[in-house]
Amino acid sequence: MSTNGLIGRAIKRVEDKRFLTGHGNYTDDIVLPKQTYASFVRSQYAHARLLNVDTSAAKEMPGVVAIYTGTDLVDVNGVPCGWQVNFKNGDTMKEPKHPLLVADKVRHVGDAIAIVIAETIEQATDAAEAVMVEYEELPCVVDAAKAVQSGAPLVHDDVPNNKSFDWVLGNPIEEVNEAMRKAAHVSTLEFVNQRLVPNAIEPRSYNSSYDPATEKYTLYTSSQNPHLIRLLMCAFVLGIPEHKVRVVSPDVGGGFGSKIFHYTEEALLTWCSKKIGRPVKWTSERSESFLLDAHGRDHITKADMGFDANGKIVALRVKTYANLGAYLSTFSSCVPTYLHGTLMQGLYTTPKINVDVTGVFTNTTPVDAYRGAGRPEATYLLERLIDLAALEMNIDPADLRFRNFIPPFDGVNQPGYQTQVALQYDSGNYEGVLKKGLEMVNYAEVRREQQEAAHNGKLVGIGFSTYIEACGIAPSAIVGSLGCRAGLFESAHVRVQPTGKVSVYTGSHSHGQGHETTFAQVVADKLGINLNDVEIIHGDSEAVAFGMGTYGSRSLSVGGSAIIKSIEKIIEKGKKIAAHKLEASADDIEFSSGKFTVKGTDKSIGFGEVALTAYVPHVYPKDLEPGLDFSSFYDPANFTYPFGCHIAVVEVDKETGKVSLKRFIAVDDVGNVINPMIVEGQIHGGLVQGIGQALFEGAEYDENGQLTNASYMDYCMPRADDFPMFEMGSQVTPCPHNPLGVKGAGEAGTIGAAPAIVNAVIDALWSGGHKVKDIRMPLTSERVWHAMVDA
Template sequence: MSAVPVDTRDASAGIGASVRRKEDYRFLTGAGQYTDDVQLAGQTYAVFVRSPHAHARIGGYRLDAARAVPGVVGIFTGDDIKAAGIGGLPCGWLITGADGQPMKEPPHPILAIDTVRYVGDHVAMVVAETLSAAREAAERVEVDYTPLDAVVSPEQAVAAGAPSVHDIAPDNRCYVWTLGDRAATDAGFAKAAHVTTLTFVNNRLIPNAIEPRAAVAAYSRADESYTLYVANQNPHVERLLMAAFVLGIPEHKLRVIAPDVGGGFGSKIFLYAEETALVWASKQLNRPIKWTAERAEAFLSDAHGRDHATTAELALDADGKFLAMRVHTKANLGAYLSTFSSCVPTILYATLLAGQYATPAIFCEVTGVFTHTSPVDAYRGAGRPEATYVVERLVETAARETGIDPAELRRRNFIKTFPYQTPVALCYDTGDYTASLDRALQLADVAGFPARREAAKQRGMLRGLGFSCYIEACGLAPSNIAGQLGARAGLFEAGEVRVHPTGKVTVFTGSHSHGQGHETTFSQIVADRLGIGIDDVDVVHGDTGRVPFGMGTYGSRSLAVGGTALMKALDKVVAKSRKIAAHMLEAAEDDIEFDAGKFTVAGTDRSLPFAQIALSAYVPHNYPLETLEPGLDETAFYDPTNFTFPAGSHICEVEVDPQTGQTEIVAMTAVDDFGNIVNPMIVEGQVHGGLAQGIGQALLEGCVYDPESGQLVTGSYMDYAMPRADDLPDFQVATTCTPCTHNPLGVKGCGEAGAIGSPAAVINAITDAIGVLHLEMPATAERVWQALQQRQQTSAPAGA
């Protein structure tokens, strides 16, 4: 792709142009404002005392030594929360099990009451005049613990006699949920010529945004209102859940401001205990309170991602056509249900198991399991990477077992006709999967791979090639269907377009940016529609006091849903402006054309610029007051009619040193169909970032808990390996385009694609290189070396 960037002042800087990001100047010059930059008058500082045990009873607290530290203004424990009658953190999605019963929903207190259930659980909050005083006092808080047995994996948790995480779920099962036609799937397997079976773990990940979570809460006795500054991806949802469902305060009395956010990847979607405790305590102390997570706290308390244990089967006929797929997954939910955790391994996972293939029958059973670990929730891709990994590992393995070329096997089974109703609920509106695969094969020079493999062999190295053809569902929709599936919130988006008297525009969007470049892309949309300059558009987001409403940003929904809401508001602005122009030009409204920022009487040279119409709206001396109100400010809500379905083909080429097991990714090619693209440069950056995260999961990242004690073994960067620049190749990226059919922009979403398609491609390449059918993620050098040794003991040398 590698588009040449365009300056924002360029007249061609509309939809489709690689406009330089407007927001980057303030970020690069240190002028951004993140939550930790917020300083309020009289501000105090909070430190949380966290459980050192994965499972223990709390017998009591000894707080005198902590209270004696100079500067301490308050210490709060679960006893205070219980006495105040504060509710627990809610889960935003109700899953109904296969037995018709609702999922088990144990209380999730904002400070532990009586029992701690994972290492890092919130036990007490210390508030002091300075951060150092709060830290010192927190170290002096003494808690009487009675340690109990713990379980950290789904297999442990559902074993007979395992300790229960919650009394409400004595067998640790939150739900057993199914999707698909079991009988039809079994029938497909009964007539199969070949069945491929894999059992594997989708490794648990710890999100690591550049900016840790942070919050500043303040209470005003003057009007009994609260203000919360918080690093969060959806401030309106944060306000709704916290006010209405936990603290019981009027929603309009809580203003949530999410300023600049340094990365989220899903980990900042949720309502967390810390900010909720801060808001409540700010009234108790009548002082603003600030908390910024230490990196070690983030490892312990941020919601983790993935963590599935799966057995999957694919049935094929003698010609390699897919007949059926059967999937059984145990999903680790952690100690509590996080905000959207229940839907990630169900609605966002099983519905994508068709992938790009016309598999006639699919059945999936998911068991959600409580363990004594940090809660697990959405992480970049949220269910879609897990589904793609299941599908693409099965397909690649089936190709090797049947001797069919991996690309050819995929081609034989691609969906060719759209719209296509999958057997797992979703209906794909459009796509061209063959075009993406063909382009990827060309860019990756797959035809030249045998020669490269032979050259590597001559150097004593092993070369492998892996494919992954993914699809994802973005822009969760529509609200009424989601509600039937258990969503406890709407999935619409809101946008306001406020035209000022000079023709400049301020946009208020319910979407939220945490690094994606929304201030640029939304400005491009507005500028393109109204025919004005990008620098004449300001974008406001992340403030419930200024934005009408919104559901935030996640699931690659910003342009498809938030952008469409703005387009609907822009249509209203243009429609009203056309009426004003018709009056001023003394013409019929139907004769007024609008293009390139001018209203023109059709077939004439009589026209008025948009800025003059805007001025007339606010200085209505020549204005149809009998039919129109003054002003030019329009709001729209958009509830999508379907998901969007980005898709693509990723091809990974690796070289493995058989002496050490060290893997080098020598080439990574990604060809994606994102529909119409507003800013190619930003899309390319999003794909690069996603590929880095996916490669990190495949090669390096893996959260590990000690199975006996429940301690987090990978609790810092010393033990949790993040991808660095030298772990990554130069990416080759390109796009194809089948526009989305049900939003006016024709966009599909791009933010998660790289992380969805790449893990399977990397593992497929490594297993191809070393001659095994399966290897667990992360494919560390030790794990690869061990697989090579085992292979050499049981068969011919790798590469033979």
């Protein structure tokens, strides 16, 4: 295949201009003819029976078009969960209905009771306030470990002990216990990986319409995966024919996982649009986003890591209670299981691993994938434990990692690494990233500075995190065998226009990741044409054949590979056309730098001419169809496994416990890189979300199930002046099983960063003689100060 050197270059983004000039087109920017607006009546209680919902006064309010309550929708299905996890005994997980509007009892604050549709948003809001709801408040439960105890209030009356599932993976527990008993040292941590609110800056927004002439629906949605929404909404919720529904995700203002899921409002607005015969729009207010957008993390975990006398890990045992919230969101069941338990090998040769996870319903906002999804929780567990063990055994934390790393393997000459927890790693050079990180941070010097600081009464700490993630989600057969109810391939349609310009229709939606640039670079490079002769089209189910969407750092490794498949077909057909024109055999044609050439001669024709010939086939092979237009589906052979090393240097104020982040070094190996500028940008953003979890963020529920920091006045978002400039390094270990050799970069920063920060703070405290094992995230001044004083 040809190359014009576009791959690997930091090309400036082609999509930027519309955003820079205020011409982005987000869902809330769209106003349709005869537009109406929706507002919701939502539960104020975490758990209550609905005694009466009186809409009579509201219906008389000015501008009201319609009001619907749960009793109008009793025959409509709820939104489904896309991944089936089974109990240890083989029973199917408990999957209670997640209704579009609640008719019987509300199960978390914000649960929808009624939708009010009016001519203006102000009228809809006014009328929603006039809906009178009578509740019978019920006792509630917010903590996953308490929810499974007998006598705890039941979120769903037919789910005993609030358990959706219990699940286990790895070696038999007896073997792990035995190895743990024989260990020379065991480090143990009991900790909470706190609940986070995803906080994409664009609030979720939907605008749905119905055309009685064609009997077709159109849904504009701020979704990361419009095709998936169409499939779930049509087949599982509303039972409407898929070909009668067009779903469009225009520009989307960030997702981070929270816009993967099929939310109740999408289906409800679609249902309403037909009922009233007019388009209905709803845009979440931020205070609603806090209560409704699926949260992330929220694990309560106890983990033990056993070592032999040489510091080699001999066993890992994990017990986690995963809070799922009040209902199963689209992928909530797989996050704490198949995206968490499967990562417990980490970068280490641990021979015995057992992971036990209980998924628990509580009276809280549903929890689902949030940037990293399961993998940050796994990384946090492993990396906190190994750093703690290093302190406890008085071994240098970098050295302890070197003793335990899986040796380098490229997945081509050496086989992939089979873990104890189902996955087979594709390729890796784990010691490489740590070595590079140590060089960049100048390890010996930082340790010297730490000692000097301790001497002067200051607390400086250095913390490591060497992480791995499984992304490029995912081989359909594997995920199918693990309970996924969908395939996880991707589609790409490459249409060469008669003039040689190229339109690419991809199922991977872009909401900040820069696909319109990166994908165009790949296409232009492979076809030897100019970047601006390629256009990337995404996000419209009517334009793009199919798509599984953007999550799990999968766009380039899965979506990009599908594009490559189509390009290969185009080049192959192009060779036949060129051969005919050049009166040679197709086998003798080679394609390079945008030209089809007869091997060993100077006879060639350009890509543009071949394209024109394909559409004006006057001189054309008899057995060939006209046109130059191919679609492909790519189903990956394996997950991809990016990895890296993050190092944090912090200073802790002795008097106040305030943590200052002094330096952050990130060495990430994401395989081959198409656009290093975009990859670095992805990692920067990921780092801030990871560091945000470590230092600032956390959803706080009170015992009544009220989210007490449901606004930007109370939920601490990471801000510009919380960070130093990041020090970025990279290493390239290509992925052996996809054509671009890429692994994925979207989640790396978030997965690696948090434990590096916490490890650094703990290291700082130990340097001052405070032998603190753990501090609960976020590491606020108060918590750090208490940890210091109490230790």
